[in-house]
Amino acid sequence: MIDLFHGVVAPSGIGGCHRATCHRYNSRMVMEFVEEAIWWRGPAPFVFAPVPPELSAEIRAISARVSYGWGVIPVKVQIGATQYATSLFPKNGVYLLPIKAAVQKSENLKVGDKVRVTMQVVSENE
Numbered sequence: 001m002i003d004l005f006h007g008v009v010a011p012s013g014i015g016g017c018h019r020a021t022c023h024r025y026n027s028r029m030v031m032e033f034v035e036e037a038i039w040w041r042g043p044a045p046f047v048f049a050p051v052p053p054e055l056s057a058e059i060r061a062i063s064a065r066v067s068y069g070w071g072v073i074p075v076k077v078q079i080g081a082t083q084y085a086t087s088l089f090p091k092n093g094v095y096l097l098p099i100k101a102a103v104q105k106s107e108n109l110k111v112g113d114k115v116r117v118t119m120q121v122v123s124e125n126e
Helices: 053-066 102-107
Strands: 020-027 026-034 047-050 073-079 084-091 094-098 114-121
Touching: 026 047, 026 053, 026 102, 053 094, 073 094, 084 102, 084 114
Parallel strands: none
Antiparallel strands: 020 026, 026 114, 047 094, 073 084, 073 114, 084 094
16 A cells, blocks of 8 residues: 555455544554545535444544635545545534545546545554
């Protein structure tokens, strides 16, 4: 896996399983999960990966320290070979991860596809 997390190599993957995992390395929260891409008529880009409930609970527990307002959470993300920064936002008890149009195109993703995500929660100082 590409070294996305400032010198911290994330776990190599979650195999074929659909179970979410959360790892802490040097006080950084690194999460991996596989979810189905969904459509939601929220803010563009309209395609999102819901963060599993157990990982959403982990994020919610630290949200006061990392949110820059309105409950949104800054993250660094890797999907396939594509890395980008974005913000999660709360919706119906979980967080939604926006999948930018450029990422959808470069990784050939569409609504209904299984999306493998590696994600790091960051503070606005990082």
